[in-house]
Amino acid sequence: MAKNSRIEWTTHTFNPWWGCVKVSPACKHCYAESWAKRVGSNVWGIQAERRFFGDKHWAEPFKWDALAAASGIRARVFCASMADVFEDRRDLDIHRARLWKLIEATPHLDWLLLTKRPEIISQLAPWGNQWPANVWLGTTVETQEYAQERLPHLTAIPASVRFISAEPLLGPVDISPWADRLDWVITGGESGPRARPSSPSWFRDLLNSCMARDVAFHFKQWGDWAPGQGISLAKARIETVSDGTTMIRVGKKHAGRELDGETWDELPVVRTA
Template structure:
């Protein structure tokens, strides 16, 4: 690990490998596939976790010196091979080892991504004074999990809060998850709105970045294009950075793909037989062309916005 082909970061760092699957986004976990390829069965409930060497743990110190020399912060995705905030008896020591390493590396932008945001507060040492170089994100693959995880994320005063909507398995209306926070004081999360005609659009206070993408791999599920474009439009209306990572294994047939297995998917995520007369009008034909051919263009262009490497706002401490 270290150098990575993940488009929205510069490096990856893993305090360990492995975690327990918790939601549909985990069903075809690339990390589990990679670990099994190396002979590690570490993605099982209460199963073993793979720990890394001392040499591996020294890498972020080298990256920090490099970033300080060039005066360009380096983004570090933590963890690509597990979940830092899993409540597992074998990982407590490794997690505690990470906090002083983060404190020693202020030129790194630590991107902590979790599917367990409710565990974060009890596991980090910073209370309401998070370091400015630590970003916190949560995964949300559909509306159900967005409604559960986003409010938990927004309770935490990280300098940058972000969402990974990948693999995107259904439509997500971000304001449905953000609006409940508007009734709570503190956190800088009072819900405010921009009225456009009859539309009332949340400004998504507290969310700084949204990453979206489809699923890749041999068992990939297709992503309806509207799910991605709707997220893009929500971010545009709310002045939130939007990053489209990939289509995944499937791309719309309208993108001039005439080869590859066809799947018809509607806005709710149901798949249909190509000749079924009951197919709803919002269904679209997707072609399995592979990640490389499917590409990363959404509506004909790349979307690669990211938060500033130096935060422009100070985390707000919640009211006591």
């Protein structure tokens, strides 16, 4: 959990538990798994136990909600950065039920639920066709294959905000078949010691699709790899990506988060009907 999160598109993060199972190529170099192992938590995989937390941990969002109410400024809560709320395990049901009640009891917080398992959202969430106004529901879309697999499930759910996380972006993605039912696209490249470079054209195509269809666009980062034009680094690692761009491994900090000279931090408009 982190108040004032360093993740660019949220205010805070909240984890009802730690642990998950890898299900698609975006999971290959999972930062959450690496972090859990670094701090000595063996919580990844089907057989592994999940890590749970006590009442003090669960009380923090109530404080954030009170602050948001007092300031008149809503706060966004990413849930969960170290897990998937919709992992299909029965030992998680009691903690999920507690989470649903917490979301309903904190109306000044917008809860960002991001999953790679949108096909079972309706089975595990209790809200049917009447979702709380403060739930923003998203799914990870790293390639067109996963867009076609996951977006029909996501866009069928009447959440006030529906979004995709195309991060790490591992191939071109055309969102046009679902764009009228999407509100926000978050995208970015991969970071970390084994990061895979993305083609700049993949980001530009997503941006153009969002602009054409009035979908909010957020470019989170280049990741460890940046376009090589104008960069001269001795002994730098270089890779040519699918659109012909020379990408240079410069590290996340130096790569930055400008796309064609601009920072894209757009936020969605909440649906009212």
